[in-house]
Amino acid sequence: MAAAMxxxxxxHMGLDGRLxxxxxxxxxxxxxxxxxxAIPLALEGRDLLARARTGSGKTGAYGLPLLHKLLGxxxxxxxxxxxxxxxxxxxxxELARQVCHTLRRLAAFCSxxxxxxxxxxxxxxxxxxxxxMEQPDVVVGTPGRVLAHVAGHSLTLRPWLEVLVLDxxxxxxxxxxxxxxxxxxxxxxxxYQAMLVSATLxxxxxxxxxxVLHNPVQVLPPEPRLPGVSQxxxxxxxxxxxEDKFLLLxxxxxxxxxxxxxxxxVGSLPRAFRLKLFLEQFGIPACTLNPQLPARSRCHVIAxxxxxxxxxxxxxxEEGTAETPRQGTxxxxxxxxxxxxxxxxxxxxxxxxxxxxxxxxxxxxxxxVAAVINFDVPNSxxxxxxxxxxxxxxxxxxxxxxxxxxxEMEALRHxxxxxxxxxxxxxxxxxxxxxxxxxxLRYRCRDAMRSVTKQAVRExxxxxxxxxxxxxxxxKVYFEDNPRDLQxxxxxxPLHPANVQPHLGHVPEYLVPPSLRGxxxxxxxxxxxPRGAGRGGKKPRGSGNPLQSFRFTRCGNKA
Ligand code: AMP
Numbered sequence: 051m052a053a054a055m056x057x058x059x060x061x062h063m064g065l066d067g068r069l070x071x072x073x074x075x076x077x078x079x080x081x082x083x084x085x086x087x088a089i090p091l092a093l094e095g096r097d098l099l100a101r102a103r104t105g106s107g108k109t110g111a112y113g114l115p116l117l118h119k120l121l122g123x124x125x126x127x128x129x130x131x132x133x134x135x136x137x138x139x140x141x142x143x144e145l146a147r148q149v150c151h152t153l154r155r156l157a158a159f160c161s162x163x164x165x166x167x168x169x170x171x172x173x174x175x176x177x178x179x180x181x182x183m184e185q186p187d188v189v190v191g192t193p194g195r196v197l198a199h200v201a202g203h204s205l206t207l208r209p210w211l212e213v214l215v216l217d218x219x220x221x222x223x224x225x226x227x228x229x230x231x232x233x234x235x236x237x238x239x240x241x242y243q244a245m246l247v248s249a250t251l252x253x254x255x256x257x258x259x260x261x262v263l264h265n266p267v268q269v270l271p272p273e274p275r276l277p278g279v280s281q282x283x284x285x286x287x288x289x290x291x292x293e294d295k296f297l298l299l300x301x302x303x304x305x306x307x308x309x310x311x312x313x314x315x316v317g318s319l320p321r322a323f324r325l326k327l328f329l330e331q332f333g334i335p336a337c338t339l340n341p342q343l344p345a346r347s348r349c350h351v352i353a354x355x356x357x358x359x360x361x362x363x364x365x366x367x368e369e370g371t372a373e374t375p376r377q378g379t380x381x382x383x384x385x386x387x388x389x390x391x392x393x394x395x396x397x398x399x400x401x402x403x404x405x406x407x408x409x410x411x412x413x414x415x416x417x418x419v420a421a422v423i424n425f426d427v428p429n430s431x432x433x434x435x436x437x438x439x440x441x442x443x444x445x446x447x448x449x450x451x452x453x454x455x456x457x458e459m460e461a462l463r464h465x466x467x468x469x470x471x472x473x474x475x476x477x478x479x480x481x482x483x484x485x486x487x488x489x490x491l492r493y494r495c496r497d498a499m500r501s502v503t504k505q506a507v508r509e510x511x512x513x514x515x516x517x518x519x520x521x522x523x524x525x526k527v528y529f530e531d532n533p534r535d536l537q538x539x540x541x542x543x544p545l546h547p548a549n550v551q552p553h554l555g556h557v558p559e560y561l562v563p564p565s566l567r568g569x570x571x572x573x574x575x576x577x578x579x580p581r582g583a584g585r586g587g588k589k590p591r592g593s594g595n596p597l598q599s600f601r602f603t604r605c606g607n608k609a
Contacts, residue, residue, distance in 0.1 A: 057466045060114075065088050066121050068159035069114055076155060082107030083271035086246075089115055090173050091267050098245040098257060100269035103439075104156035108217070109152040111269075112138075112245045116213045117157050119243070119339035120164055120187050121213060133210035134182075138190040139231065141221040143170035144356060144417060148189045149217060167204075177203045193222065193230035200237045209239045214422065216262060216343035219248040219255055228258065235261060275435050280472070282442035285481035286452040286462060294485065295453050296328060297495040299425065301488040303362070304332050304557055305566060310420025322364045322500045323514075324427060325505045329362070333556070343509075343518050356417045363416070376513055416440050424452035427461045431468040450483060487563040494557075 059080055060073050081089065084102040092098055102108035116136050124130060138153075140146045142477035150168040157164045169191030175198060182189075182204045189196065189205065199205035216222060244262045248255060251270075259266070277280055277509065289295045302308045314336070316322050320336045329336050337360060339351055355363055419441045428434040434452075441448030454462045462478075471477035483559050 058086060058090075058426075060085075060089075064093060065089070065114055066118050066160070067527070068121070069117055069156060071159045072156045073110075073114070075158065078107075082111075084108055084111045084269065085114070086111065087271050088269045091269065092243070094245055094246060095119075097226065097243060097263045097266040098247075098269055099263055099266040101249070101251050102247055102269075103249040104270075108247050109149055110156065112154050112215050112217070112247060113149075113153050116188070116215065116245075116298070117160070117164060119212060121160060123477045124187075126164055131210070132185040132187075134185060134187065134189050134205065134207060135210055136188040136213040136215070137186065137196065137207060137211060138215040138217055139193050139196065139222065139227075140190060140217045141227060141351075142193065142356075143192060143570065145192050145218060146170040146192060153188060153190065166190065169199060171195050175199070175202075184486075188305050193227040193234060197230045197234050200234065207234075207237050207239070211239055211242050214242050214262065216237065216242045216244075216246045216248075218259070219246045219258065220252060221248075223254055223258065231258065232261065241341060256499050256602075276438060276469075277442045279447075279477070280439070281447055282450045283447075284438065284469075284478045286454060286466075286478040287481040287483070288459070289453050289455055290485075292455065293495065293499065295425065295455065296484075296499055297488060298453065298485075299325075299423070299490055300328075300332055300334075300495050300498070301491055301563075302423075303329065303334050304491075305413070305562065307566075308421055308423075311358075311418060312421040312423055313416060313419055313437075313440050314362060314364045314423045314425050315428065316364060316366050317429070319366050320504075320511070321426065321506050322366045323510045324502050327502040327506060328498050329364075329512055331501055332494075334362070335360055336364050338514070339363055339365045340511075340514060341366070342515065347518055352416065356392075358418075367428070367437065397568045417443070418446070419443070419448065421449045421451060424450065427452055427458040428456050429461060430466070431465050434465045434469075452478065481524065481604065487565060490563065491557070 060070055060078065063081075065073075084100060084106045088098055088100055088111040092112065098112070100108070100111065102111065104277065115136075120135050123135065140149055146168050147170075152165055153166045153463065154161070157166060165177075165184070166192070167186035167187040167190040169178055169182075170190055171192060171194065175195070178195075182199060196205065200207065216231070222228070231422055244264070244266075246259060246263060246266070247253075276284075280544055287298065289298060299314075303312075314325060316325055319338075319340065319342070322340070326336050326338050338357075339348055340347075351363070422438050424434070424437060424440045428437055438450040441450060452462065452465075466476040466478055469477045
């Protein structure tokens with residue numbers, strides 16, 4: 051949690067006493083940076099354009115003044131009709147739930163006066179109508195679902211709406227909600243207070259800002275780019291050869307030394323497929339987030355990951371996508387990508403038509419990611435920060451592990467220099483391990499790598515595109531009527547163009563490093579439910595460092 055930037059406490063902001071009680075009940079002793087700046091301005095009735103990431107206390111920053119205003123309206127003239135007076139638009143059902151929960155807790159001591167309702171696509175539209183008939187004071191929902199209710203006349207926003215919030219505005223756009231938002235604006239009254247909150251304020255947002263905000267004041271609190279060491283552990287490991295990288299990853303995942311779900315970042319799309327196919331050889335399901343696929347398919351992958359259907363996503367932040375001049379602050383700031391000595395991956399990735407809005411490591415909200423593994427060292431500090439920022443979200447702990455080859459050391463050093471730790475030490479602590487302890491797995495690793503030929507990678511890419519095309523056709527005609535079947539379309543099915551060798555999936559006890567026998571579980575029984583069920587939706591709170599069980603690790607005094 052970001053420390054408060056100003057000494058002014060909640061009690062000096064002029065907030066309603068019932069809200070202050072709730073704040074105290076929540077244990078919020080002092081406002082966070084965004085709250086200290088935004089609340090007084092919002093209480094003055096100003097429109098806000100705020101930059102704030104998840105975990106910064108942004109919900110309170112707009113929620114407290116919003117609730118305060120509604121209490122004021124109701125108490126100023128008790129005869130005022132009951133109506134929806136505040137609308138909070140969020141990009142996902144998960145976020146709607148979270149925001150709704152926080153607002154209800156903030157309104158706990160005025161719950162008779164203020165009711166908060168959640169509208170998102172997870173529940174049936176018909177089931178939501180009775181809730182709306184009661185005219186809740188605040189509606190939190192996704193733009194599509196809110197628009198559906200407005201179009202169906204079960205929700206009216208004119209003329210009573212007082213406050214509009216666009217939360218995670220950059221995500222709203224990258225999730226393709228722009229048209230729905232524009233359509234909704236036609237149903238709002240002429241005058242209302244608007245607050246737009248976004249983790250990044252990029253040029254794509256400008257059109258939306260102009261439509262929604264009137265003479266806004268900007269709230270840009272200084273924020274650390276990444277959480278501190280108590281929340282985010284950053285590690286790096288030097289691998290002598292490419293094979294060592296694959297071997298280490300196979301050991302981490304196959305021996306279940308890495309606990310929890312992980313994002314695996316690589317430098318190019320063919321490499322993403324190579325890694326997926328390699329893991330497939332070991333019977334480890336993973337999916338790729340392919341920028342060549344349509345946004346809808348990618349959102350489906352993300353939604354399924356967030357629901358705990360699978361544990362690993364292999365992602366890439368290709369040049370020209372994640373670092374488009376419009377998005378890449380590194381470029382805007384004139385900083386260049388870090389050169390790699392003898393970078394063989396150069397030119398390996400064919401230029402393929404990609405969605406310019408795609409940027410896995412930016413903006414997209416992967417939930418409950420215990421670890422980010424930079425299988426390839428990112429090519430700029432900016433990219434490193436965005437990749438690593440996918441873990442340790444909110445107040446969850448997280449670990450980032452970067453695997454570096456000798457030719458990637460320059461890029462790694464550049465990142466280390468830009469992110470100094472305490473006492474001049476690097477933030478990225480060495481993750482030392484005894485490679486010889488996993489030598490037993492090397493033959494299998496070599497076997498698996500050999501099976502994943504260039505041809506296999508090409509075929510896998512084509513096959514995925516073909517599969518997706520088929521799905522799209524089916525989607526059009528069939529899934530509209532059968533939305534549940536859409537969930538049946540899984541994105542981590544083996545692609546199988548590489549010759550899968552079933553024996554590689556099973557690791558016999560004699561291949562498990564001696565120090566891990568009886569601890570590591572390389573061949574767990576097949577789960578019946580979705581992977582991660584029962585924990586997918588929950589925070590990995592208390593799980594601590596997911597790499598702790600790396601028993602053969604010798605991290606000196608640092609572990
Ligand atoms: P948010 O960025 O709104 O998702 O908030 C992230 C977390 O910070 C939530 O668990 C909030 O309960 C918590 N939080 C928000 N404001 C404060 C505060 N002033 N002091 C301590 N915790 C807070």
